[in-house]
Amino acid sequence: MADTFFSKLDSEEKKSRLAQIASVRGKITTWVKGSKEKKAFDVLSFDRERSGLVLDSVEEAYRPGQTVLSTFDFRGMSFFSETVFQRAISKHSILLFTNDLYKSERRASYRLLTYPIYKVWAEFDLGEAYEGGGGKVIDLKTKTSQTGLFKDFLKLVESHQAESGKTQRLKIRIQDLSITGMALHVGELESRYFLKDLVFNQVTLRFEDEEFQIPKTKVVYVVDYISSDRNLKSYKVGCQFVDLPTNLDEKLGKKINLLLRQIDFNKDFENFVK
DSSP: OOSEEEEEOOHHHHHHHHHHHHHTTOEEEEEOTTOSOOEEEEEEEEETTTTEEEESOOOOOSOTTOEEEEEEEETTEEEEEEEEEEEOTTSOEEEEOOSOEEEEEEHHHHOEEOTTTSOOEEEEETTSEEETTTOOBOOHHHHHHTOGGGTTGGGGEEEEEETTEEEEEEEEEEEEEOSSEEEEEEEHHHHTTOOTTEEEEEEEEEOSSOEEEEEEEEEEEEEEEOOSSTTSOEEEEEEEEOSOOHHHHHHHHHHHHHHHHHOOHHHHHHHHTO
16 A cells, blocks of 8 residues: 555535635645646635635746646645646736645554554444445345354344344444544454445444544455464455545544544553553
8 A cells, every 4th residue: 555645525625625725825835747846835815716726926936827736735634736827817826726636645644553542443334335336235234144154243243223224233443544544454254244345335433432424435455464363364454435525524634633642652551551
């Protein structure tokens, strides 16, 4: 896996982020692809009609119509886009965000190793999953009930009452977590539920004092995990949060950053001696 992940914002999220960076008069950095020279500007305003950030500069830093790469930071996250340099009517420079806007996360900076310090769980609705490639719903409840191998595993599955009747939910402790996804360690029985490209709806992230509902979670990899017990086969499952809404992205990011700030050697030792 790469150290940096990029996820594309939808059109409404894109407008929201551009408006936000303009509202705080933030800074934006630009450069020509392949060049080491970077130029930083203060943002003056957001031109919603042209989908552009007006810069507090009348300098002709680039040729009008020239494509430049742009990045800005906001609330602990970095955003990137391929933009077009132009001149506004006011003679100020403007960066047109006609292409997609991406947010990025460096795992080394924002990844929270939850285990064994924090008890954070992911709960999957086993009746709410479908193939990520486009369509077919997989009825995992029926699939497992027809397989004798899963009789023991069903003891691990919690039953909950829902409006539509009883549903089965699988609860797995999270190993590490970020605003783009999470990693789980599962046994051989549990691994049958996690097929690559499978998408789960409404996954619950349950902290000790708070919970978050993730609308869509996609399984991006399932690999062998080398356990200290060689007789016990286990797997590492990587999940990506797909199209996370902006407000949920911010709330989850705040929670992760809060816990990251709380981690210290005293906490580590307390868990070690338990």
